[in-house]
Amino acid sequence: MVLQMNNKITIIANGKMNNADFYQEYVKDSDIIICADGGANNAYKMNIIPDYIIGDLDSIDESIEAYFKKNHKTKIINDQNQEKTDLELAISLAESEKPDEIFIFGAIGDRIDHTLANILNLIKINTEINVQIIDEKNILQLVDKSTLIKGSKDDIISIIPLTKIEGLSFEGMKWPVSNKNTKFGWFGLSNRFTKQKAKITFSKGKLLIIKVRE
Numbered sequence: 001m002v003l004q005m006n007n008k009i010t011i012i013a014n015g016k017m018n019n020a021d022f023y024q025e026y027v028k029d030s031d032i033i034i035c036a037d038g039g040a041n042n043a044y045k046m047n048i049i050p051d052y053i054i055g056d057l058d059s060i061d062e063s064i065e066a067y068f069k070k071n072h073k074t075k076i077i078n079d080q081n082q083e084k085t086d087l088e089l090a091i092s093l094a095e096s097e098k099p100d101e102i103f104i105f106g107a108i109g110d111r112i113d114h115t116l117a118n119i120l121n122l123i124k125i126n127t128e129i130n131v132q133i134i135d136e137k138n139i140l141q142l143v144d145k146s147t148l149i150k151g152s153k154d155d156i157i158s159i160i161p162l163t164k165i166e167g168l169s170f171e172g173m174k175w176p177v178s179n180k181n182t183k184f185g186w187f188g189l190s191n192r193f194t195k196q197k198a199k200i201t202f203s204k205g206k207l208l209i210i211k212v213r214e
């Protein structure tokens with residue numbers, strides 16, 4: 001028996017998603033698409049058919065839920081676990097498929113509490129998976145080891161420690177850092193690429209990296 005490889009999974013949450021063309025370009029080669037409850041409303045507006053909708057189903061529009069029930073492709077999972085957010089449930093489902101990549105859309109919105117909780121979910125995900133939270137303006141990812149980040153000259157990049165960090169150094173950025181020990185509360189905000197790649201090295205800790213599109 002040959003196991004199906006699900007290398008790329010897209011999760012759609014219930015935050016802001018405005019540019020349909022932008023998201024459809026990312027979604028088109030996804031192996032699995034998962035909506036976190038009201039994320040199905042976003043998927044519907046973007047003409048995206050998800051493979052799964054999961055959550056307590058208190059945010060999805062009733063007519064949209066009925067629409068996806070009829071298509072015979074979307075599996076709707078009613079999970080009433082109130083110990084986890086809808087996005088956490090979607091992430092758990094995605095991780096069970098053993099993907100190489102998870103792209104999360106609609107995780108940034110008007111509710112700062114929801115947005116912050118969504119971002120901090122990155123800490124809980126298996127770090128062997130390349131996970132990115134993406135909107136039209138930002139790309140966020142969490143790393144726990146030295147990494148090479150691709151960009152363009154003068155692109156903005158911010159590096160925010162989420163834990164104690166040891167031996168932090170930047171290369172390929174306008175304002176370099178060399179062998180810095182720091183902790184949560186220090187912010188490396190609004191640095192800029194000087195080349196098409198920036199190298200971030202450190203020996204211990206977890207960093208939130210944010211690339212900003214101008």
